[in-house]
Amino acid sequence: MTEPAESAELARIDPDETISLLQEMVQIPSPYFEEHELSEFVYDWLDSRDLDPEYHHVSEPKITEYEGDNVLARLEGSDPDAPTLLLNAHMDTVLLVEDWEEDPCSGRIEDGKLYGQGACDMKGGLAAVMVAFEALAESDVDLAGDIVLSAVVDEEGPYGLGTDRLIRDGYTDDYDAAIVTEPGPILAQEEDIDNPALLLGARGRFLYDIEVKGHAAHGSQPHKGTNAVVDAGKVADALSNLDVGSHPKLGDGSVCPLLLEGGSQTLSVPERAQLMVDRHVVLGETEEIVREQAEEAVAALDIESEVEIGFRESPDPGIKYGPYVTPEDHDLVTSLVGATESVAGVEPEFGYFASVGDFNYLGDRADLPTVIVGPDGENIHGAGEFVYTDEVVETARIVAEGAMRFVGSE
Ligand SMILES: [Zn+2]
Structure with a gap:
C-alpha cells in the first residue's frame, strides 16, 4: 500500500519538468571524454536547487590523458545506522553516429518518443535520478539513511573512468547498495521482458x-x-x-x-x-x-x-568488468518491487543485463548489491536513438519511492 507521505513525493515529480530537463541534456552533446558542458549543466541544475553538488575530478594521465568531472550530491539521513544508497547514471554518450537524418542532438519529441544520441543510453535515466533526488530532498519526510547521486563521466569509453574513480577514491566504501538507471529490458539477455523490469545482475x-x-x-x-x-x-x-x-x-x-x-x-x-x-x-x-x-x-x-x-593494458589493475548477481530477496530489490507495484500497479519482471557497464564495477568491484531500472527505447548507440518519455517519468517515480523505502523514513 502507498502511504500518504510516499504519494506526496511522487506528486513532486512533474512529467513536463522531467522531460524538459531530459530534452535540454540531450541538446548538449556529450560523447565520452567530452562531457565538460554537461557536467557543468548538471552541477548548476543541482546548485540552483540548493542540493549542494560537488565536482569529483577524474584524471587518467597514463593511457587516455583524460581530465573530467563527475558531479556528486548527498542527502544526509537522520540515522547513522540506516543504509546509504547510491543513484548512479552516466552523462556521456557514444560518439555521435553519422547516419542520423536529423540533428543527433535535436531532442525532438514525437508520439511519446524523445530522439537524440544518448536519449535512452542514458540521459533518460540521468534525468530520472536527478528529479528523483530533487523530490527526495524537497520532501517533508525525514529520511533515515543517506542518498547519494553520482552523475559520472566516461562510461562509454574504454575503461569506465568516472565510476572507476569513485570506487578508487573510496567514495563507495560506506555505500550499501546502488541503483543504476541504464536502459532496461532492451539490453536484457531475456528477449521477452518489458518494463517495468528490474535487472539484477550482469555477465x-x-x-x-x-x-x-x-x-x-x-x-x-x-x-x-x-x-x-x-x-x-x-x-x-x-x-x-x-x-x-x-x-x-x-x-x-x-x-x-x-x-x-x-x-x-x-x-x-x-x-x-x-x-x-x-x-x-x-x-x-x-x-x-x-x-x-x-x-x-x-x-x-x-x-x-x-x-x-x-x-589488455588498463590504467589500473583494478579495472575489471566482473560478473555479479544481486539476490532477489535483497532489501533493495524488495523496496523496488514495492515501489513498482505502487507506481505502475504491476509487479516488475526480473532480468539480467546482456553486456557490461558501470554496474559491473559497482556490483562486482565495490561489492554493492546493484539493480538496474531504467526507461526503454530503441536504436541505442545508433542513428534514430530514442527513449519513451513516459518510462522516464515512471523510472523517476520508482527510483524515488524505492529509495525512500530502502533507506527508511521516520
Ligand atoms: Zn549506458
Whole structure:
C-alpha cells in the first residue's frame, strides 16, 4: 500500500519538468571524454536547487590523458545506522553516429518518443535520478539513511573512468547498495521482458590479445617456415569452440574472436599474427580461469608457432568488468518491487543485463548489491536513438519511492 507521505513525493515529480530537463541534456552533446558542458549543466541544475553538488575530478594521465568531472550530491539521513544508497547514471554518450537524418542532438519529441544520441543510453535515466533526488530532498519526510547521486563521466569509453574513480577514491566504501538507471529490458539477455523490469545482475567481460609468432621462409616453400596466419586461424577456431561456464541466472559465457591481423604482402611465410578476443563470463569465471582455459586450448592444438596470451593494458589493475548477481530477496530489490507495484500497479519482471557497464564495477568491484531500472527505447548507440518519455517519468517515480523505502523514513 502507498502511504500518504510516499504519494506526496511522487506528486513532486512533474512529467513536463522531467522531460524538459531530459530534452535540454540531450541538446548538449556529450560523447565520452567530452562531457565538460554537461557536467557543468548538471552541477548548476543541482546548485540552483540548493542540493549542494560537488565536482569529483577524474584524471587518467597514463593511457587516455583524460581530465573530467563527475558531479556528486548527498542527502544526509537522520540515522547513522540506516543504509546509504547510491543513484548512479552516466552523462556521456557514444560518439555521435553519422547516419542520423536529423540533428543527433535535436531532442525532438514525437508520439511519446524523445530522439537524440544518448536519449535512452542514458540521459533518460540521468534525468530520472536527478528529479528523483530533487523530490527526495524537497520532501517533508525525514529520511533515515543517506542518498547519494553520482552523475559520472566516461562510461562509454574504454575503461569506465568516472565510476572507476569513485570506487578508487573510496567514495563507495560506506555505500550499501546502488541503483543504476541504464536502459532496461532492451539490453536484457531475456528477449521477452518489458518494463517495468528490474535487472539484477550482469555477465562480466575480459578482452585478451594473442600474439602468434611463427617462422619466416620463402613463400614458395611454405613447408620450410611456420605460418603465423594459419596458426592464428586455428587458435581463433579453437577458442570459439571452448566449453564456457554457465549460470542459472546469467546464462552462458561466450567467446568471440573480434580481430585477426598479420601476415605480409611480400613472398614470405608470415612471421606474426595477432588476435583480439572478447570473452563474456559468468560468476566463477575469473581472469585466471579464462587465461588457463585459453592456454589449454592452444596447447591442445599442438601448433609450431609460439603463442602468448595477454590481457589488455588498463590504467589500473583494478579495472575489471566482473560478473555479479544481486539476490532477489535483497532489501533493495524488495523496496523496488514495492515501489513498482505502487507506481505502475504491476509487479516488475526480473532480468539480467546482456553486456557490461558501470554496474559491473559497482556490483562486482565495490561489492554493492546493484539493480538496474531504467526507461526503454530503441536504436541505442545508433542513428534514430530514442527513449519513451513516459518510462522516464515512471523510472523517476520508482527510483524515488524505492529509495525512500530502502533507506527508511521516520
Ligand atoms: Zn549506458
